[in-house]
Amino acid sequence: MKKIIVVYYSNKGSNRYLAAKISKSLSCEIEEIKPRLNIFILFLMNIHLGIRPLKHRIEDYDLVILCGPIWMGKLIPPLRRFIANYFNDINKLIFVTCCGSTDAKKDEKFGHGLVFREVANILKDKCLICQSFPVGLVLPDGKKEDADAFMKTHLNDENFKGEIQERFDIFLKTVHEICR
Numbered sequence: 001m002k003k004i005i006v007v008y009y010s011n012k013g014s015n016r017y018l019a020a021k022i023s024k025s026l027s028c029e030i031e032e033i034k035p036r037l038n039i040f041i042l043f044l045m046n047i048h049l050g051i052r053p054l055k056h057r058i059e060d061y062d063l064v065i066l067c068g069p070i071w072m073g074k075l076i077p078p079l080r081r082f083i084a085n086y087f088n089d090i091n092k093l094i095f096v097t098c099c100g101s102t103d104a105k106k107d108e109k110f111g112h113g114l115v116f117r118e119v120a121n122i123l124k125d126k127c128l129i130c131q132s133f134p135v136g137l138v139l140p141d142g143k144k145e146d147a148d149a150f151m152k153t154h155l156n157d158e159n160f161k162g163e164i165q166e167r168f169d170i171f172l173k174t175v176h177e178i179c180r
Ligand SMILES: Cc1cc2nc3c(=O)[nH]c(=O)nc-3n(C[C@H](O)[C@H](O)[C@H](O)COP(=O)(O)O)c2cc1C
Pocket: 009, 010, 011, 012, 013, 014, 015, 016, 068, 069, 070, 071, 072, 073, 074, 098, 099, 100, 101, 102, 109, 110, 111, 112, 135, 150, 151, 154
């Protein structure tokens, strides 16, 4: 098995939950990206002061699993900064997001597909796969596309079951295959 680290940023906790679940399932290290100025509203205006240096040496890992949310259809500043600061240290990367956009809407203005393409463009062959876990997967039919519902929903042990658990299990299998 290759050496893996999960690196994540989360504002409301869903990506923290997902990152911790990945790290636990793979028995690998995990570290949170800590912005120097963690003011959400400023991130939305693209105002930020970068991130604090990580404690782990990213170059020591064969694979980084980068996990974080999508806001306004953008690769958010903490994740963008991590990629820029550690570009040369990253061997291979998998990008994972717990986001609001569904698979059906992934290529729309605020869809995760746009961010996936951007991550792949920046990292070129360092980027192995991008995987979405839309919050709607834990919502009942009829609420999956409801922006108000997914904004108020956060992943936890209670709701992480069914469709999202199935997607998670397939994701883990893929990571195991990549790391064989
Ligand atoms: C201000 C704001 C803008 C958002 N914009 C998008 C978006 O453009 N596309 C998307 O897929 N999700 C969007 N979301 C949903 C978040 O990606 C989703 O709620 C995510 O799970 C939050 O992660 P966190 O709990 O780790 O902070 C947005 C959420 C907020 C609060």
